[in-house]
Amino acid sequence: MKGLFLIFHGMESYNGISKKICYQVDGFKQCGVNMQLCYIDIDSAGNQRRMIDNDVIESFDHSLKGKFKKWTDYSAILEYIEKNAVEFVYIRSYHNANPFLISAVKHLKKKKVKVVLEIPTYPYDQEYRGATRTMKFQLMIDQCFRKQLAKHLYAIVTFSDHKRIFGTQTINISNGIDFNAIRMKSDVNDTSHELHLISVAEIHPWHGFDRLIAGLANYYKTERDYKVYYDIVGYGVAAYIEDLKKMVENNSLGQYVRFHGSQFGEQLDKLFDNSDIGIASLARHRSNITHLKALKNREYAARGIPFIYSEIDDDFEVMPYVFKASMDESPIDIDSLIEFYRMVKKKPSEIRQSVHFLSWEVQIQKVVNAIYHVIP
Secondary structure, X not given: OEEEEEOOOOOOOOOHHHHHHHHHHHHXXXXXXXXXXXXXXXXXXXXXXXEEOOEEXXXXXXXXXXXXXHHHOOHHHHHHHHHOOOOEEEEEOOOOOOHHHHHHHHHHHHOOOEEEEEEOOOOOHHHHOOOOHHHHHHHHHHHHHHHHHHHOOOEEEEOOOOOEEOOEEEEEOOOOEOOOOOOOOOOOOOOOOEEEEEEEOOEOHHHOHHHHHHHHHHHOOOOOOOEEEEEEEOOEOHHHHHHHHHHHHHOOOOOOEEEEEOOOOHHHHHHXXXXXXXXXXXXXXXXXXXXXXXXXXXXXXXXXXXXXEOOEOOOOOOOOOEEEXXXXXXXXXXXXXHHHHHHOOOOHHHHHHOOHHHEHHHHHHHHHHHHOOOOO
16 A cells, blocks of 8 residues: 655654654554655755655745745646555645645546545634734635535544534544653652643643643742642744743742743653643633644653643543643632642553553554545
8 A cells, every 4th residue: 555645844853743744654654554755845055845755856946936836836746646656645734725736636536546634633713813914814715725625535534523524524533642752751759749740832822821820820829838840841832932931920930930942852851750740732712622632632641641631532531640621711720730640549651551542553544444444
């Protein structure tokens, strides 16, 4: 079985989305698919090339014509697919439905190539609040053409519970885990005098970390012998991160809340070893999302630490190591969070073991079964 995983942006080793894509490609390979990755490579001089694995299939210059060609001309990809007898194409949505992409998908459909589109988060229109004019214009184009694009797809892969999206059948999977890439927390820390919280994310307002900081502000309004610390790891929406820093400063929380920027490898492992509870999304309601199978929830479980989130995630709703926050704007009750942690009896190894069904191999197999009509 030959497949092509198509994305419309570059790959960065430290980026969580890039890592996820690599895990998915490996998942396809583990399921017996000869899967190749098509992406945009940008060198230090700003030159851009469309790549398939390590091979260049076309280059783009710096002119307006070059930029237009990158987003509208898919002939090199189509030629590669036909020449190499690729049987199906897995596209990660960039919210870029347009007549040119529709034409390419229609062409593949005529050639009996099955095309599926992954929509990482659905619905997604609300995520464009506060976006630049360029991004909003891109969304407007997507809104005009996404239903028409969907008509020519074999299916849409979603991490939600929706059975149809834009009128097209869905393949429902969960965000997966590459257990080989995520090191488990070394041991349970001594939390008799202090508790350490951690967020690791590409930070957006829907993560709702302001709710946690507001909770810490309430907690420290009175003198506390028991200390709670919060490490915020990652980059993201600069304006929102600045708002978080102002909250910390205005509430005199500088000794308790620390911003680390992007961390990975050994440094990130050390931060997790020092942490006791993971802080996942606390405000998905801001983007009108109630059900989600967030990647971060799975990563915290793979690390072996309890965590908190506010949406509905069917894979974790009954897990004893999960603290559910309300779907509103209220500050997180830190006293309740401390009490919750004291009730958690699971070791890191037990938390990790509980989610082995969420490996990327198992989740990607659902896609392969749907494409090839295999009944599991």
